[in-house]
Amino acid sequence: MFGLSSKHDRTILIVATLFMLLAPVIFNLFPENSALAFFNGGYPDLMQRFAIFAILATGFNILFGLTGYLSFGHAAFLGVGSYSAVWMFKLLGYNVLPAILLSIVVAGLFSVVIGYISLRRSGIYFSILTLAFAEMSYRLAYSVLTPLTNGETGLQVYNSDPQVLAGANSPTSPHLFGIEMSSAFDINLGPWQFTFPVGYYLCAILMLISFYIAIRIFRSPFGLMLRAIKSNQTRMTYTGLNPKPYTLAAFVISGMYAGLAGGLLASMDPLTGAERMQWTASGEVVIMTVLGGAGTLLGPILGAGVIKYLENVFSKMNETLLETWFAFLPDSLQHAVVWVLSKFTGEGWHLTLGLIFMVVIIFLPGGLVEGGQRIGKRFSRRKSSGNDDDNAAASEPAE
Amino acid sequence: MDAFLLQILNGLDKGSAYALIALGLTLIFGTLGVVNFAHGALFMIGAFCAVTLSRILGASYEVIDPTKTDFLGNPAKVQMPYVNDWFGPVAGPALQDWAVPLAILFSIPVMLLVGWIMERGLIKHFYKRPHADQILVTFGLAITLQEIIRNFYGANPIQTPAPEAFTGSVDFGVWLGFAENAIIYPEWRLVYFVFAGIVIAGVFAFLQFTTFGMVVRAGMADRETVGLLGINIDKKFTIMFGIAAAVAGLAGVMYAPINSPNYHMGMDFLVLSFVVVVVGGMGSLPGAVLAGFLLGILESFFSNSSFKGWIIENLYLDGTFLASFIQGIDQIIIYLVAIVILLTRPRGLMGRKGVMED
Amino acid sequence: MGILEVKGVNKRFGGLQALGDVNLSVQENTVHAIIGPNGAGKSTLLNCLVGKLIPDSGSVSFDGQSVLGRSPFAINQMGISRVFQTPEIFSDLTVLENVMIPCFARRDGTFKLNGIRSVMSQNDMRAKAMAMLEDVNMADKATMHAAAMSRGDKRRLEMAMCLVQDPKMLLLDEPTAGMARADTNNTIDLLKEIKEKRNITIAIIEHDMHVVFSLAERITVLAQGTPLVEDTPENIKGHPKVQEAYLGGNH
Numbered sequence A: 001m002f003g004l005s006s007k008h009d010r011t012i013l014i015v016a017t018l019f020m021l022l023a024p025v026i027f028n029l030f031p032e033n034s035a036l037a038f039f040n041g042g043y044p045d046l047m048q049r050f051a052i053f054a055i056l057a058t059g060f061n062i063l064f065g066l067t068g069y070l071s072f073g074h075a076a077f078l079g080v081g082s083y084s085a086v087w088m089f090k091l092l093g094y095n096v097l098p099a100i101l102l103s104i105v106v107a108g109l110f111s112v113v114i115g116y117i118s119l120r121r122s123g124i125y126f127s128i129l130t131l132a133f134a135e136m137s138y139r140l141a142y143s144v145l146t147p148l149t150n151g152e153t154g155l156q157v158y159n160s161d162p163q164v165l166a167g168a169n170s171p172t173s174p175h176l177f178g179i180e181m182s183s184a185f186d187i188n189l190g191p192w193q194f195t196f197p198v199g200y201y202l203c204a205i206l207m208l209i210s211f212y213i214a215i216r217i218f219r220s221p222f223g224l225m226l227r228a229i230k231s232n233q234t235r236m237t238y239t240g241l242n243p244k245p246y247t248l249a250a251f252v253i254s255g256m257y258a259g260l261a262g263g264l265l266a267s268m269d270p271l272t273g274a275e276r277m278q279w280t281a282s283g284e285v286v287i288m289t290v291l292g293g294a295g296t297l298l299g300p301i302l303g304a305g306v307i308k309y310l311e312n313v314f315s316k317m318n319e320t321l322l323e324t325w326f327a328f329l330p331d332s333l334q335h336a337v338v339w340v341l342s343k344f345t346g347e348g349w350h351l352t353l354g355l356i357f358m359v360v361i362i363f364l365p366g367g368l369v370e371g372g373q374r375i376g377k378r379f380s381r382r383k384s385s386g387n388d389d390d391n392a393a394a395s396e397p398a399e
Numbered sequence B: 001m002d003a004f005l006l007q008i009l010n011g012l013d014k015g016s017a018y019a020l021i022a023l024g025l026t027l028i029f030g031t032l033g034v035v036n037f038a039h040g041a042l043f044m045i046g047a048f049c050a051v052t053l054s055r056i057l058g059a060s061y062e063v064i065d066p067t068k069t070d071f072l073g074n075p076a077k078v079q080m081p082y083v084n085d086w087f088g089p090v091a092g093p094a095l096q097d098w099a100v101p102l103a104i105l106f107s108i109p110v111m112l113l114v115g116w117i118m119e120r121g122l123i124k125h126f127y128k129r130p131h132a133d134q135i136l137v138t139f140g141l142a143i144t145l146q147e148i149i150r151n152f153y154g155a156n157p158i159q160t161p162a163p164e165a166f167t168g169s170v171d172f173g174v175w176l177g178f179a180e181n182a183i184i185y186p187e188w189r190l191v192y193f194v195f196a197g198i199v200i201a202g203v204f205a206f207l208q209f210t211t212f213g214m215v216v217r218a219g220m221a222d223r224e225t226v227g228l229l230g231i232n233i234d235k236k237f238t239i240m241f242g243i244a245a246a247v248a249g250l251a252g253v254m255y256a257p258i259n260s261p262n263y264h265m266g267m268d269f270l271v272l273s274f275v276v277v278v279v280g281g282m283g284s285l286p287g288a289v290l291a292g293f294l295l296g297i298l299e300s301f302f303s304n305s306s307f308k309g310w311i312i313e314n315l316y317l318d319g320t321f322l323a324s325f326i327q328g329i330d331q332i333i334i335y336l337v338a339i340v341i342l343l344t345r346p347r348g349l350m351g352r353k354g355v356m357e358d
Numbered sequence C: 001m002g003i004l005e006v007k008g009v010n011k012r013f014g015g016l017q018a019l020g021d022v023n024l025s026v027q028e029n030t031v032h033a034i035i036g037p038n039g040a041g042k043s044t045l046l047n048c049l050v051g052k053l054i055p056d057s058g059s060v061s062f063d064g065q066s067v068l069g070r071s072p073f074a075i076n077q078m079g080i081s082r083v084f085q086t087p088e089i090f091s092d093l094t095v096l097e098n099v100m101i102p103c104f105a106r107r108d109g110t111f112k113l114n115g116i117r118s119v120m121s122q123n124d125m126r127a128k129a130m131a132m133l134e135d136v137n138m139a140d141k142a143t144m145h146a147a148a149m150s151r152g153d154k155r156r157l158e159m160a161m162c163l164v165q166d167p168k169m170l171l172l173d174e175p176t177a178g179m180a181r182a183d184t185n186n187t188i189d190l191l192k193e194i195k196e197k198r199n200i201t202i203a204i205i206e207h208d209m210h211v212v213f214s215l216a217e218r219i220t221v222l223a224q225g226t227p228l229v230e231d232t233p234e235n236i237k238g239h240p241k242v243q244e245a246y247l248g249g250n251h
């Protein structure tokens, strides 16, 4: 089915599909007015961001997970994608299809240029080159390129824009042939409330397609060559293979994934600024991928999900909320607990993120997927590790 | 000529900061072989040492001053710093005024301690791990450190003035025989430059004239031999890391009056310092210092509009796209130079062969 | 006319003349050993053949075509495979994957964006790789991680990776250096077997005379960057110049 030869791959694709399609339900497990409704994550905005960042991380993983080239510049492609999409809205109209296509193409071209230059070096030099390019793009967006980026104000659609393809009664927000991204339909089942947003489903479907392509790449000879690059470039060259075009291809593919993610971000909210391109934003993608498990198929998606969800939950927790939660404690203790926790929540979410990230790298270099596998192994010791179909999905911790 | 000199001088303070951070970075991966993305955070912590000390010295309580009344005619309340009580009305305010230079003394033990904890608690477990892991874990650490600082000091820049005596400017030009007011230079920046020079000279002297320094230099020349030379190599690594942390911290302390400390200044300087290290040549200490100053000066030249105007005029670029590109080039000149150097001269200005190249 | 022709090759490293006017002709389907004291320039010569180094002057041609100026992967595609002193394998991958990579390299060339059909569903490639593994008695280790193998097995795997490409010529740089006697004998047997089963030219650099005399049909003695003599093993054994190069020169 779908040209996937291994049962393992079919299973994860099906599980991912079901998960994405039912996400509005899965994330809203708790009845609307219950105390635990706080932990619901089924908002359109959050779920969209999850799907979009899953695309970004999946693409990043094709480069970093397979070839081992650590780029700190992927946010630049995301930003370029967003700018391209908004330009399409301005020139052609709010239909997201041309916007998304252009963002992929432009990010692809941009990554050919940056990749071609950066890949002339490897290791830490490559990382620093991508870092320098990303910072440069970010600063250019604020200075010289203001005619294209609208500088600090950010690029957005104005009434005076041509929008040549927009008809008289076209929607005035991003849409796909008339179906508006911001629309949604609600279902109320007793105390539960589920929202099925259109924008999310577009992102989810594109994410599933991206994921499917990633599986094919992982399992193909091309993917094998990418893993060979990470493992031993000397052997590769003396085996008659040229690592350069393989790495560049991986770089461009992952740049296009980032462009798609950028285009989708703009399609959900047609406004974009240069801060999207800052190198710390690239760092976030790195964190997601590594947290979930670089080099594994599900890792980046898991990482994106965990981080976006925790970001949402932690940012929402403010001191008043914490105080009501710990009201059962004696006063002084309550204050102490709230004081400590408040450092990690709300504004302090990034502190938690930094800590989680460090803990994962120190104790679980293979990410959450490896953690899951370790636990899984503990439960089923008797199963030997000989089953080869599963083998490629398992990632050995980086050497 | 005087305008030229002024641009060079303007580049010196930033250049000094780049040079100091890059020096520490180079020491760390020259000896320990670790790529430290948290080095910018050490610079930032240094700057916040200055903030902290000036807050401690400024701590005060309210007293009623019987000699003054407020606008309602009641006796006025004034803030009485504790230092005034302890050291008297003359020494107290002087201490407050000199908080930033005094923070040098305060920051050295703090930075050594921070460095010691970082190296013993985290970095030492990553000596054998791939460079990518080192980058990732120190990146995580950098985020953590900067967020801790934000938690306690807030997100806004905190003004930390230099001592009263150094807030003015010197007419540098007069000293050199130029016209009056031709080269006006803020005193504190001059102090910063001299200070950086002393620290750099100190580090080089330490490496040159102590047995410890000799071991370190031998280690940087050939990492294999370090193991043979030292019986207690672990301890040497820790000390080295502490020194690098202290150098970054000192750079930060004295930088506080130039640029009000904020929590993300470390990340801002980090990228640039890496660029500096790469331009100087990975693993080369003189290269790091040289590149730091050169790039600082370069940046200052390209942020000067008359210099850019001069380029545009002389290359007949007026009105073209390149003209507007050059107008905005100060933002990116350092990166451009770094990219060109990395591609054409991968060893940088003074680097040795094969450092960290796979 | 040999399959490999080296004519007048010079290579300097700064002031050091590593290779001086080297002429060498390796005949098709023979085992040709290159011996000489340490620093004689054997590895340098080999690196000039595989494209890692470019000679300052002279010509190197393989199968009638010049190899000069070609990159290592292009030279490999011409039919020269190289075995390293310490085995270079893909240690993160499985043994089977290690052997499949050269299969794809032979089929698809230096680069092909081959992202559609999965590796494991390409039965012809898989069968070819498995057959090769059986040849070197490693079929039972196909799913093992290459990193987890013994040094002897890594050497076998590397040979398998080279041989599965059906190279016209195999280059080996001290394949038994640092090996125990038993492993050395295994390697000799492996190479003999390869020689019997295939039409292949082998050039081998070796210090161990036991290995050299067990395998070589012709021997070139290199000293200080120039070939002293080239002859059959029998004649080389008692050759006065060789004795001198080994005993008088460096020892």
Ligand SMILES: Nc1ncnc2c1ncn2[C@@H]1O[C@H](COP(=O)(O)OP(=O)(O)OP(=O)(O)O)[C@@H](O)[C@H]1O
Pocket: C013, C016, C018, C036, C037, C038, C039, C040, C041, C042, C043, C044, C045
């Ligand atoms: N890249 C290089 N740069 C400078 N000198 C080199 C380089 N490679 C080799 N040499 C020198 O060239 C000479 C020949 O070296 P080569 O490695 O070819 O010798 P060899 O015959 O393989 O010796 P061994 O038996 O020890 O392997 C030696 O003196 C060596 O030091």
Ligand SMILES: [Mg+2]
Pocket: C042, C043, C044
């Ligand atoms: Mg040799």
